[in-house]
Amino acid sequence: xTELRLRHSFQHNFPYKPILMxxxxxxSARSLTARLSDDKFQYYLMFLPALILLVGIMYxxxxxxxxxFTNEKLYLPTVEFIGFGNYVNLISDRVFQQSVVTVIKYTxxxxxxxxxxxxxxxxLLDETSPLQKFFRSSVVLPLLIPPIIAGLMWKTMMxxxxxxxxxxxxxxxxxxxxxxxxxxxxxxxxxxxxxxxFMPFAALILLAGLQSVSHEIIEASKIDGAxxxxxxxxxxxxxxxxxxxxxxxxxxxxxxxxxxxxxxxxRGGPLNATRVMHVLGYEEAFRWANMGRAMAxxxxxxxxxxxxxxxxxxxxxxxxxxxxxxx
Amino acid sequence: xxxxxxxxxxxxxxxxxVFMISTLAACAGGATPTEQAPPPEAAEExxxxxxxxxxxxxxxEGAELSLLLIxxxxxxxxxxxxxxxxxETGIKVNLEVLAEQPGFEKILSDxxxxxxxxxxxxxxxxxNWQYASxxxxxxLDGYLDDPNLTDAVAYDVDDFFPGIWGAGKWNLExxxxxxxxxxxxxxxxxxxxxxxxxPSILAxxxxxxxxxxxxxLDAAIKLTYVDEDGQEVYGxxxxxxxxxxxxxxxxxxxxxxxxxxxxDEEGNLGICTPESIAATELxxxxxxxxxxxxxxxxxxxxxxxxxxSGQYAMSLDEADLFAPVYxxxxxxxxxxxxxxxxxxxxxxxxxxxxAWIWQMSMNSASENKEAAWQFLQWLTSKDTxxxxxxxxxxxxxxxxxxxxPDVSAMVEAWGETPGQYREVVSExxxxxxxxxxxHPELTRWLDRWAEAIQQSYFDGGNVExxxxxxxxxxxxxMGE
Numbered sequence: 001x002t003e004l005r006l007r008h009s010f011q012h013n014f015p016y017k018p019i020l021m022x023x024x025x026x027x028s029a030r031s032l033t034a035r036l037s038d039d040k041f042q043y044y045l046m047f048l049p050a051l052i053l054l055v056g057i058m059y060x061x062x063x064x065x066x067x068x069f070t071n072e073k074l075y076l077p078t079v080e081f082i083g084f085g086n087y088v089n090l091i092s093d094r095v096f097q098q099s100v101v102t103v104i105k106y107t108x109x110x111x112x113x114x115x116x117x118x119x120x121x122x123x124l125l126d127e128t129s130p131l132q133k134f135f136r137s138s139v140v141l142p143l144l145i146p147p148i149i150a151g152l153m154w155k156t157m158m159x160x161x162x163x164x165x166x167x168x169x170x171x172x173x174x175x176x177x178x179x180x181x182x183x184x185x186x187x188x189x190x191x192x193x194x195x196x197x198f199m200p201f202a203a204l205i206l207l208a209g210l211q212s213v214s215h216e217i218i219e220a221s222k223i224d225g226a227x228x229x230x231x232x233x234x235x236x237x238x239x240x241x242x243x244x245x246x247x248x249x250x251x252x253x254x255x256x257x258x259x260x261x262x263x264x265x266x267r268g269g270p271l272n273a274t275r276v277m278h279v280l281g282y283e284e285a286f287r288w289a290n291m292g293r294a295m296a297x298x299x300x301x302x303x304x305x306x307x308x309x310x311x312x313x314x315x316x317x318x319x320x321x322x323x324x325x326x327x
Numbered sequence: 328x329x330x331x332x333x334x335x336x337x338x339x340x341x342x343x344x345v346f347m348i349s350t351l352a353a354c355a356g357g358a359t360p361t362e363q364a365p366p367p368e369a370a371e372e373x374x375x376x377x378x379x380x381x382x383x384x385x386x387x388e389g390a391e392l393s394l395l396l397i398x399x400x401x402x403x404x405x406x407x408x409x410x411x412x413x414x415e416t417g418i419k420v421n422l423e424v425l426a427e428q429p430g431f432e433k434i435l436s437d438x439x440x441x442x443x444x445x446x447x448x449x450x451x452x453x454x455n456w457q458y459a460s461x462x463x464x465x466x467l468d469g470y471l472d473d474p475n476l477t478d479a480v481a482y483d484v485d486d487f488f489p490g491i492w493g494a495g496k497w498n499l500e501x502x503x504x505x506x507x508x509x510x511x512x513x514x515x516x517x518x519x520x521x522x523x524x525x526p527s528i529l530a531x532x533x534x535x536x537x538x539x540x541x542x543x544l545d546a547a548i549k550l551t552y553v554d555e556d557g558q559e560v561y562g563x564x565x566x567x568x569x570x571x572x573x574x575x576x577x578x579x580x581x582x583x584x585x586x587x588x589x590x591d592e593e594g595n596l597g598i599c600t601p602e603s604i605a606a607t608e609l610x611x612x613x614x615x616x617x618x619x620x621x622x623x624x625x626x627x628x629x630x631x632x633x634x635x636s637g638q639y640a641m642s643l644d645e646a647d648l649f650a651p652v653y654x655x656x657x658x659x660x661x662x663x664x665x666x667x668x669x670x671x672x673x674x675x676x677x678x679x680x681x682a683w684i685w686q687m688s689m690n691s692a693s694e695n696k697e698a699a700w701q702f703l704q705w706l707t708s709k710d711t712x713x714x715x716x717x718x719x720x721x722x723x724x725x726x727x728x729x730x731x732p733d734v735s736a737m738v739e740a741w742g743e744t745p746g747q748y749r750e751v752v753s754e755x756x757x758x759x760x761x762x763x764x765x766h767p768e769l770t771r772w773l774d775r776w777a778e779a780i781q782q783s784y785f786d787g788g789n790v791e792x793x794x795x796x797x798x799x800x801x802x803x804x805m806g807e
Contacts, residue, residue: 074439075461075767160621181621269569270623286432288771
């Protein structure tokens with residue numbers, strides 16, 4: 001409940017509550033206390049970071065949105081306001097439509113694979129074992145590798161002719177696989193790379209959830225005769241809902257704007273098989289110099305990401321409160 | 328008191344909004360690329376006073392140049408020579424080398440920002456049509472004609488092959504005027520297309536060197552087999568990714584030999600003509616039957632490495648550029664077993680070929696223009712170019728380089744028989760050319776064409792439908 005309490009106090013008392021807390025400190029120097037007690041000074045001091053954030057984030061954002069309503073091409077001397085022209089063109093554009101479908105498919109695949117797998121890994125890591133420390137530290141190693149490097153590494157391993165993965169498959173009598181070279185398999189191959197890099201993140205969050213289950217409840221369940229499976233199914237799993245939703249909040253936002261694994265591996269290809277919205281927007285800007293269209297794509301991506309994330313955050317908040325109410 | 332604070336807050340936010348709107352309006356009204364970077368005419372005017380007022384060349388000692396280069400055998404040949412230039416001039420040279428696609432993306436990003444991060448960069452006519460339109464390139468005529476900056480006799484412009492030198496000129500009029508107007512770039516090498524083959528493999532399978540593209544298909548099928556060591560051998564390798572170079576260069580060579588013109592003299596698109604459809608169908612057959620499954624994503628890097636690895640019997644690519652690698656036993660498994668032949672003939676017995684010219688251009692936002700020109704002059708001088716050719720930068724763009732005894736001796740040894748490489752390249756040079764309209768958006772149109780070709784390969788058919796859809800899309804793009 002800590003985070004909820006903080007949020008509520010923040011909403012009701014901002015910006016004065018934190019200021020009162022500072023000025024009441026017994027250990028503050030006399031002059032500093034006097035200055036900090038000056039509400040106006042404190043007020044502007046608090047306002048400054050907000051102002052910097054407002055300018056630093058909102059200015060480029062609004063500029064980008066404005067550009068999406070123009071026909072700006074980097075090499076053209078004139079820029080005209082064309083209203084929703086870029087949006088109308090994009091909505092009827094085959095490649096754009098495909099990029100929306102591809103990114104949704106990608107996100108769903110990521111969730112469907114990484115949450116159960118992350119949950120399974122979290123359960124294993126939750127068990128007491130002398131090697132637990134080693135497993136817990138080694139499972140997060142992929143998270144420490146920059147995604148671009150991970151992408152290049154996997155691209156090399158997934159080479160159809162000279163890659164180590166196909167060599168391994170063939171050496172045990174299985175057929176070689178096209179991996180990133182075929183439009184039918186490329187997206188799934190990138191999801192595999194994504195899973196290798198980011199599944200440990202899901203596992204860590206879910207492990208934190210498992211470890212926060214009250215020992216008294218588990219003990220009580222055992223005394224009542226509940227099996228390990230029943231404890232997992234009826235005690236731990238309901239408690240885990242907010243943690244699963246939390247993993248979804250992060251992974252959905254990350255997957256919708258994915259770029260760093262696709263760029264070094266397939267650059268959107270073969271054909272348009274992995275050309276998600278972010279990659280298409282990048283190409284419009286830096287391959288074809290068409291900033292107006294690029295910004296329209298990126299703004300629509302932001303809108304989708306915002307709506308979905310917002311919905312997920314609300315569900316997560318509701319679930320957190322309900323779960324805590326239950327226990 | 329709180330209400331006062333809210334008022335102040337409201338005032339600050341209002342001021343902020345006014346500031347943002349006014350900045351946006353300024354952005355919309357005038358922050359255009361041409362204002363960030365002076366238009367070519369203005370840049371030329373800026374350069375002119377230097378010619379008239381300066382009696383002596385300005386000192387460039389101590390200047391520092393930044394170059395963005397594309398990973399290429401030329402770069403490998405240039406790097407060892409840089410200290411020589413630095414010692415001679417006192418100019419420090421920093422190189423940044425990127426793979427082709429990220430390199431072009433970074434150049435576009437830097438040029439359009441007008442920051443002048445790179446003084447010089449590797450480029451080509453196709454991209455320069457966009458860069459010159461944006462006013463991002465420094466016209467070089469002023470530097471070339473200035474006796475204080477250029478020793479015209481030693482530099483000897485007439486020594487460059489005229490067609491290759493002319494590809495650096497354009498009059499900024501879309502769809503016309505290559506070779507006219509200002510000079511935007513100087514050439515460093517040129518590539519055309521050859522058929523490279525493995526004589527021992529062809530002999531072992533009883534296959535003749537293909538004369539037509541139908542012969543290539545037959546040969547590719549026969550030359551795809553498993554050898555006595557259990558190794559798979561494939562008939563042919565070529566670049567084949569969804570990228571503008573597919574219809575522009577390698578496959579473009581086949582298309583042109585089939586009589587396909589992207590845009591004819593009347594302005595009609597020729598992408599879904601019967602000739603284009605026939606060429607595409609046959610090309611896809613060749614790749615499908617003579618290349619491995621990953622061939623749908625091969626770039627020229629993979630094509631180069633693939634043939635050099637010894638796994639392929641033939642290569643349809645810029646074997647002239649790749650020859651220094653193929654012939655080098657340290658980099659190639661096929662150095663003692665490679666031959667070169669003319670590209671196959673089209674159905675009417677015609678042969679045309681694409682041409683690629685790597686050039687160097689100067690950023691109009693560079694703050695070291697004199698030093699940059701000094702570097703360009705040194706790089707494309709007779710002596711330096713010969714040194715780069717001997718280091719693997721092919722093909723020469725100067726007549727004197729081609730005739731240089733060391734370069735001649737080097738290429739004389741290449742091929743199945745002495746002199747084969749030189750003879751084939753000289754013959755191909757007669758039919759190689761740029762047969763595309765200069766336009767800042769040409770890469771986008773060609774990307775769409777390449778997509779249709781790849782789609783036909785992956786779909787296993789529908790060539791006509793795909794090409795005609797691409798033609799309709801390109802027509803629409805041309806109208807935007």
